[in-house]
Amino acid sequence: MTFDPRDCGTCPIRHRAVCARCETDELEFLESIKFYRSFEAGQPVIWSGDNMDFVASVVSGVASLSQAMEDGRTQMVGLLLPSDFLGRPGREFAAYDVVAVSNLTLCCFRRKPFEKMMVDTPHIGQRLLEMTLDELDAAREWMLILGRKTAREKIASLLTILARREASLALQTTDNGTSFELPLTREAMADYLGLTLETVSRQISALKREGVIVLEGKRQIIIPDFYALMAEAGDDSDGGVMA
Amino acid sequence: MTFDPRDCGTCPIRHRAVCARCETDELEFLESIKFYRSFEAGQPVIWSGDNMDFVASVVSGVASLSQAMEDGRTQMVGLLLPSDFLGRPGREFAAYDVVAVSNLTLCCFRRKPFEKMMVDTPHIGQRLLEMTLDELDAAREWMLILGRKTAREKIASLLTILARREASLALQTTDNGTSFELPLTREAMADYLGLTLETVSRQISALKREGVIVLEGKRQIIIPDFYALMAEAGDDSDGGVMA
DNA sequence: TGCGCGCTTTGACCCAGATCAAGACGCATG
DNA sequence: CATGCGTCTTGATCTGGGTCAAAGCGCGCA
Numbered sequence: 001m002t003f004d005p006r007d008c009g010t011c012p013i014r015h016r017a018v019c020a021r022c023e024t025d026e027l028e029f030l031e032s033i034k035f036y037r038s039f040e041a042g043q044p045v046i047w048s049g050d051n052m053d054f055v056a057s058v059v060s061g062v063a064s065l066s067q068a069m070e071d072g073r074t075q076m077v078g079l080l081l082p083s084d085f086l087g088r089p090g091r092e093f094a095a096y097d098v099v100a101v102s103n104l105t106l107c108c109f110r111r112k113p114f115e116k117m118m119v120d121t122p123h124i125g126q127r128l129l130e131m132t133l134d135e136l137d138a139a140r141e142w143m144l145i146l147g148r149k150t151a152r153e154k155i156a157s158l159l160t161i162l163a164r165r166e167a168s169l170a171l172q173t174t175d176n177g178t179s180f181e182l183p184l185t186r187e188a189m190a191d192y193l194g195l196t197l198e199t200v201s202r203q204i205s206a207l208k209r210e211g212v213i214v215l216e217g218k219r220q221i222i223i224p225d226f227y228a229l230m231a232e233a234g235d236d237s238d239g240g241v242m243a
Numbered sequence: 244m245t246f247d248p249r250d251c252g253t254c255p256i257r258h259r260a261v262c263a264r265c266e267t268d269e270l271e272f273l274e275s276i277k278f279y280r281s282f283e284a285g286q287p288v289i290w291s292g293d294n295m296d297f298v299a300s301v302v303s304g305v306a307s308l309s310q311a312m313e314d315g316r317t318q319m320v321g322l323l324l325p326s327d328f329l330g331r332p333g334r335e336f337a338a339y340d341v342v343a344v345s346n347l348t349l350c351c352f353r354r355k356p357f358e359k360m361m362v363d364t365p366h367i368g369q370r371l372l373e374m375t376l377d378e379l380d381a382a383r384e385w386m387l388i389l390g391r392k393t394a395r396e397k398i399a400s401l402l403t404i405l406a407r408r409e410a411s412l413a414l415q416t417t418d419n420g421t422s423f424e425l426p427l428t429r430e431a432m433a434d435y436l437g438l439t440l441e442t443v444s445r446q447i448s449a450l451k452r453e454g455v456i457v458l459e460g461k462r463q464i465i466i467p468d469f470y471a472l473m474a475e476a477g478d479d480s481d482g483g484v485m486a
Numbered sequence: 487t488g489c490g491c492g493c494t495t496t497g498a499c500c501c502a503g504a505t506c507a508a509g510a511c512g513c514a515t516g
Numbered sequence: 517c518a519t520g521c522g523t524c525t526t527g528a529t530c531t532g533g534g535t536c537a538a539a540g541c542g543c544g545c546a
């Protein structure tokens with residue numbers, strides 16, 4: 001089944017996005033207010049403070065949400081992967097800078113009719129609540145990373161998070177480990193983790209030197225032993241494979 | 244009007260909590276599944292991993308959510324003030340350690356009937372979505388604080404956040420500034436900000452020495468000039484009083 | 487085929503905040 | 517009125533990660 005933009009039934013994120021619970025008639029309404037937008041890697045989607053007359057689902061690619069201080073320091077506060085939701089119903093202006101980290105396709109809904117639909121039918125709101133609660137959990141895990149972990153643990157944590165999230169779709173698990181494409185530049189990783197890009201680079205080099213990860217080019221990551229990486233991340237639940 | 248625990252109409256958080264949008268009949272149902280629990284300052288409410296058969300609203304006092312690593316490092320990931328919601332519908336086990344930071348009263352709802360009500364009537368879910376989105380915004384602001392701010396900026400940020408949130412109810416604004424009771428110990432502040440308690444103490448001393456804040460005892464904070472404090476927090480929107 | 491540009495790595499040095507260690511304050515208790 | 521305990525402050529020293537600087541890729545483009 002190939003993806004036909006006119007037919008939500010063929011959409012790759014149909015069952016995980018904000019529309020996951022929608023019935024046929026609700027989908028038809030959504031189809032009437034939706035449109036697609038694509039961005040190349042590095043392009044801005046919207047700036048904080050801009051008027052935002054749509055909300056959207058990420059269909060493919062990766063987007064970042066970040067906050068900047070006026071002196072230039074920036075902190076990434078969200079990483080949107082396929083099926084994640086962008087925007088806040090009821091909010092007229094964007095609260096964060098949104099950038100396409102890789103090539104990105106969004107399924108956008110005009111905000112006003114979307115809001116009306118949230119009032120009229122329950123499925124959208126229910127699903128959005130669930131997704132928002134998940135994001136809040138992710139944000140809290142992120143806070144632990146930012147507040148208490150060492151640089152090495154931060155890198156290891158980010159790699160496990162990415163590996164796990166890619167796992168749901170694109171990830172390759174072969175006999176010699178797990179492999180995935182790193183969608184972030186060193187600088188983006190630094191912004192995610194509250195580090196400098198130099199420190200990110202040094203820690204990745206260290207993990208590589210010690211065999212915890214293997215690099216193929218700069219962006220393809222191979223994880224020979226996932227539990228070894230998790231141990232480096234300092235997380236609880238250290239393996240427990242055969243517990 | 245004094246607070247009568249049997250009558251939600253007299254509840255101090257009636258119009259801000261998860262029940263804010265409920266109609267009379269919905270309130271009656273809530274009254275039938277609710278019960279109150281109180282905790283003294285310092286007492287644990289629940290530990291991460293414990294079975295949690297209720298959700299709750301904070302009626303009075305302050306509670307903290309935190310995450311611990313097995314080596315003892317801890318990071319506070321949520322600060323619950325009156326009207327904030329505790330727990331996640333659909334989640335059987337607590338995801339965080341919850342501690343009463345000050346004397347605390349919770350209005351608890353048995354989880355199962357609460358979940359049923361969320362399916363049957365829209366008002367609870369709608370309000371909870373709104374509150375969760377607000378919390379997510381707060382978590383993201385917090386991420387910027389944790390990832391990119393200096394120790395001094397972190398302290399100033401925490402004080403502005405607390406002052407603003409207390410403002411909605413208990414705060415005193417007199418001719419010589421804004422004053423409020425600091426509900427956190429130095430250690431709790433450190434856990435919030437990803438610092439050590441020594442650094443917290445030193446930075447508070449520095450702000451006091453420079454007159455940005457005034458201490459009355461260890462816990463009563465007076466802010467002579469709120470915009471001066473905000474400037475120390477490194478936030479955008481630096482005043483703008485007469486812009 | 488070589489040039490330029492974005493991304494990344496590595497090195498040398500520095501400093502904000504952690505760590506280790508004493509005390510000081512307040513207040514409850516015998 | 518000592519004693520003890522939790523909380524907070526302050527000092528001395530150490531160090532992880534920041535800062536500044538210089539190369540090293542790798543790829544597109546002329």
